[in-house]
Amino acid sequence: MISAKISHYLESFGAWLLALIWAGPLLYAAWAAFHPPAYIANFDLFAPLTLDNFRTAWNTAPFARYFLNSFAYVSMTLAGQFVLCTLAAFAFARFSFPGRDIAFMLVLVQLMIMPDQLIVKNYELMSRLNLVDTTTAISLPYMASAFGTFLLRQTFKQIPRELEEAARVEGAGWLRVLWKVYVPLGKPTYIAYGLVSVSHHWNNFLWPLVITNSVNTRPLTVGLAIFGAPESGVNFAIITAGTLIAVAPLLIAFLLFQRQFVQSFMRSGIK
Amino acid sequence: MTVVRVSNQVYGWLLFFPAAVMFFLFTHYPILATLKASFFSTPRGARPARFVGLENYRVMFDDPVFWKVLGNNFIFAAGTIPLSIGLALLMAVWVNGKLSGRSIVRTAYFTPTVLPMIAVANIWLFFYTPQIGLLDGLTGLLGFPSRNWLGEPSTVMSCLIVMTIWKEAGFFMIFYLAALQSISPELQDAGRIEGAGRWYFFRRVTWPLLMPTTVFILFNAVINAFKLVDHLFIMTKGGPNNASSLLLYYIYEVAFSFWDTAYASTLTMALLAVLAVLALSQFVYLERRTHYQ
Numbered sequence: 001m002i003s004a005k006i007s008h009y010l011e012s013f014g015a016w017l018l019a020l021i022w023a024g025p026l027l028y029a030a031w032a033a034f035h036p037p038a039y040i041a042n043f044d045l046f047a048p049l050t051l052d053n054f055r056t057a058w059n060t061a062p063f064a065r066y067f068l069n070s071f072a073y074v075s076m077t078l079a080g081q082f083v084l085c086t087l088a089a090f091a092f093a094r095f096s097f098p099g100r101d102i103a104f105m106l107v108l109v110q111l112m113i114m115p116d117q118l119i120v121k122n123y124e125l126m127s128r129l130n131l132v133d134t135t136t137a138i139s140l141p142y143m144a145s146a147f148g149t150f151l152l153r154q155t156f157k158q159i160p161r162e163l164e165e166a167a168r169v170e171g172a173g174w175l176r177v178l179w180k181v182y183v184p185l186g187k188p189t190y191i192a193y194g195l196v197s198v199s200h201h202w203n204n205f206l207w208p209l210v211i212t213n214s215v216n217t218r219p220l221t222v223g224l225a226i227f228g229a230p231e232s233g234v235n236f237a238i239i240t241a242g243t244l245i246a247v248a249p250l251l252i253a254f255l256l257f258q259r260q261f262v263q264s265f266m267r268s269g270i271k
Numbered sequence: 272m273t274v275v276r277v278s279n280q281v282y283g284w285l286l287f288f289p290a291a292v293m294f295f296l297f298t299h300y301p302i303l304a305t306l307k308a309s310f311f312s313t314p315r316g317a318r319p320a321r322f323v324g325l326e327n328y329r330v331m332f333d334d335p336v337f338w339k340v341l342g343n344n345f346i347f348a349a350g351t352i353p354l355s356i357g358l359a360l361l362m363a364v365w366v367n368g369k370l371s372g373r374s375i376v377r378t379a380y381f382t383p384t385v386l387p388m389i390a391v392a393n394i395w396l397f398f399y400t401p402q403i404g405l406l407d408g409l410t411g412l413l414g415f416p417s418r419n420w421l422g423e424p425s426t427v428m429s430c431l432i433v434m435t436i437w438k439e440a441g442f443f444m445i446f447y448l449a450a451l452q453s454i455s456p457e458l459q460d461a462g463r464i465e466g467a468g469r470w471y472f473f474r475r476v477t478w479p480l481l482m483p484t485t486v487f488i489l490f491n492a493v494i495n496a497f498k499l500v501d502h503l504f505i506m507t508k509g510g511p512n513n514a515s516s517l518l519l520y521y522i523y524e525v526a527f528s529f530w531d532t533a534y535a536s537t538l539t540m541a542l543l544a545v546l547a548v549l550a551l552s553q554f555v556y557l558e559r560r561t562h563y564q
Contacts, residue, residue, distance in 0.1 A: 008369075011365065011368075011370075012370055012371065012387075014365070015362075015365040015366070015376055016359075016362065016372070016376065018361075018362065018365075018376075018380070019375070019377070019379035019380060020374040020379070022380050022383065022437065022440075023379040023439070025383075025391075025394050025395065025398070026382060026383070026386070027403070028394075029394045032397075032406070040397075040403065047351060083289075084289050084290040084293060085290065087286045087287070087289060087290065088286065088287045088289075088290035088291070088563065091282075091283045091284070092287070095279055095280070095282060095283025095286065096279075096280070096283065097279075097280040097281075097282075097284045097287075098280060098284075100283065102530055103287060103291065106294065107290075107294055107301065107464060109298060109299070109302075110294060110298045111542035111550075112494065112547070112549075112550045113298060113302065113543060113546060113548050114498070115301075115517075116498060117498065117519065117539065117542055117543065117546070118298070118301035118302065118305065118520070119523065119526065119527075120303050120305065120308075120522070120526045120532055120535045120539060120540065121300075121301035121304045121308070121536070122297060122301050123526075123527075124294065124304075125297075125300070125301065126530070140293070140297065141293075141297035143293055144289075144290040144291075144293030144294045144297070145293075146294075146409055146515070148323070149290065150281060150313055157542050174282060174286075174361070182519070199385055202279030203385075203386070203387035203388065203389075204387075205388065205389055205501040205504070206500065206519075209504070210523070210527060211383070218278075218545075220387075221387050221389045221390075224389050224390060224393065225389050225505055226502055228389070228392075228393040228396070228505055229530045231386040236364065236397050237402075239393055239397075240393070240394065240397070243390045243392075243393045243394060247385075247386050247387065247390045250385055250386075251382070251386070254382070255378070256384045258378055258381075259374075261460075262377070262381060262445060262448075265384075265442070265445045266445050266446070266448065266449040268470075269475065
C-alpha cells in the first residue's frame with residue numbers, strides 16, 4: 001500500500017516534470033519577449049517588464065498584412081475544402097457510378113503524396129496559369145482534400161438511409177437532401193475537420209514559401225521565416241516577440257477551446 | 272427504372288467532378304509530369320528540354336549529396352520516431368490516469384503541436400546559439416566549453432531530432448489517449464481481481480490492445496519524417512556541409528536555388544518511391560491483420 005502511494009507520487013512527479021520540460025520553451029520565449037534584450041541569457045525574476053520588443057517586432061515586419069494574408073489563405077482553403085469534399089464525399093457515400101472504386105483509390109493517393117512534395121511541377125503549373133504570387137495559388141492545390149473527402153464519406157455513410165428517403169418522398173432533389181439532411185448531421189465532423197484544416201494551413205510553410213514572393217500574399221509563417229532569418233539582423237528578444245505575435249491567434253484559440261481541439265484531433269486521426 | 276439508375280450514375284460523377292478535376296490537376300498530373308520530366312534535361316533559355324533517358328537517374332545514383340540526404344532522412348526518422356512514440360505513450364498513460372492537474376499537464380504536452388514549425392525553430396534556434404544560448408549555459412555550468420551546436424556536423428542532427436521529438440510527441444499522444452479511453456474499464460477491474468500488477472497488466476493487456484494504434488502512428492510518423500523540412504529553412508539551411516539536409520529540402524534547393532528542375536524531378540521520384548513503399552507496406556500489413564480477425 002505504501003509502495004503504491006510512493007509510486008503514485010513518483011509518477012505524478014515524472015508527469016509534471018515532463019510537462020514542465022514541454023511547456024518550458026514556450027514559457028521561456030514568452031519570458032524573453034516581455035523583457036529587455038539584455039536579460040535574454042541571464043534569467044532574472046525581477047527583470048523589468050517591457051512591451052518594447054512587441055512594438056519593435058510589429059514595426060519591423062508588416063505583421064498586419066501577414067495576418068490578413070494568412071486569414072485569406074486559410075478561409076479560402078477551408079471554404080473550397082468544405083464544398084468540394086462535401087460533394088465528393090456524398091458521391092462516394094450514396095451513389096454508385098462507374099469507376100467509383102478506382103476513383104476513390106486515386107483520391108486516397110493524396111493521403112500519401114501531398115502537393116507539398118510536388119512543388120516543382122505544381123509551381124510550373126501555377127506559373128502557366130499565371131497565378132504565381134496569388135492567394136488563389138496558395139489555396140488551390142489543397143482545396144480537394146483526400147482526408148476531408150474520406151472523413152466526410154465515413155460520416156455520410158453512417159447516416160441512416162431512412163432520413164434521406166423521407167426527404168426524397170417529399171420531392172426533394174439530391175442537392176436539397178444533401179443540404180438539409182447530410183450537412184446538418186455531419187456538423188461535428190465539419191467542426192473537427194475545420195479545426196484540423198485551419199491549424200494545418202495556418203502553420204503551413206513550404207508551398208506558401210515557394211509560390212509567394214511579395215508582402216501582399218505572404219502568409220505569417222513565410223513572413224516569420226524572413227523576419228527570423230539570422231541575416232535580417234534582428235535580435236532574439238524581438239524575434240521571440242514576433243514569433244509570439246504570429247502564433248498568438250491559434251495558441252489563444254487552442255488554450256480557450258482545448259478540450260474540443262484535442263477531441264477533434266482524436267476524431268480526425270481515425271483514418 | 273433503368274432511366275433512374277443511369278441518371279443517378281451521372282449524378283454521382285457530377286458531384287465528384289469538381290473535386291476530381293482538382294485532384295487530377297494538383298496530385299495526379301504533377302506525379303505524371305514529374306515522372307516525365309525526370310527523363311528529360313532541364314530546359315535552359317532558348318534550349319528546350321531534350322530526352323536523356325535514365326541520365327538524370329545515373330547522375331542521382333552518382334550524387335554523393337543525394338545519398339547523404341537520404342541517409343540523413345533515415346537517421347532523422349530513426350532518431351525521432353521511437354523516442355517520440357515512447358514518450359507519447361508515457362504521456363497518454365499519465366494523462367489518462369489519476370493525476371492531479373491532469374488537464375494542465377495534457378495542455379503542456381499538446382501545445383507544441385499547434386505551433387508552426389517555423390515558430391518552433393525560431394525559439395529553439397536560440398537554445399542552440401553558442402555562448403548565450405540555453406544549452407551552452409547548461410553545459411557551461413558543468414564546465415564544458417562552448418560549442419556551436421548547429422554549426423558542427425557531429426551535433427546538428429541530434430539538435431534537430433530533440434526539437435522534433437518535442438514538437439511531435441504530444442500529437443502522437445492524442446491517438447494513444449483515444450485508444451486508451453476505448454479500452455473498457457472492466458478489463459482493468461478483472462486484472463486487479465486476478466492480482467495482476469500494473470506493469471504486468473500493461474505488458475499483457477494494454478500494450479497488445481494498443482498495437483493497431485502504434486502501427487498507425489508508426490507509419491504516419493515515418494512518412495511524416497520524409498515531409499518535414501520547415502525547420503531547416505530557419506535553423507541550418509541543410510548545413511553544415513549537408514549534415515542536416517533532408518531529401519525534400521534538397522529537392523527544394525535543386526529546384527529553386529539551382530533551377531535544375533529536371534534533376535529536382537528525378538529526386539522527387541526518389542521521394543515518391545520511398546513514400547510509395549511505406550504506404551504499400553502499411554497497406555499490406557493492414558490487409559494481413561484483417562485476415563487474422
